[in-house]
Amino acid sequence: MKAEGARVKLHDEIADILRSRGNLWMTTQELAGEVNRCGRYQKRDGSEVTAFQIHGRTKNYANLFQRDGQKVRLRE
Numbered sequence: 001m002k003a004e005g006a007r008v009k010l011h012d013e014i015a016d017i018l019r020s021r022g023n024l025w026m027t028t029q030e031l032a033g034e035v036n037r038c039g040r041y042q043k044r045d046g047s048e049v050t051a052f053q054i055h056g057r058t059k060n061y062a063n064l065f066q067r068d069g070q071k072v073r074l075r076e
Helices: 010-020 028-038 051-060
Strands: 065-068 071-074
Touching: 010 028, 010 051, 010 065, 010 071, 028 051, 028 071, 051 065
Parallel strands: none
Antiparallel strands: 065 071
């Protein structure tokens, strides 16, 4: 549980979405859509998360995410 006022981190939000879907492969576009739909992660400028941002974050957290082209899931 996040403390009042604590910001949700994008990689945590991605991981939560993947867990909630049984860690099935999802595309970066699908993940961006879900992040925006859920609304828990907010960019500072208020714009929507893009597939490119999902790509970058999952690439930077390679210890957490497994990638196959545009598809992403959590490392087992």
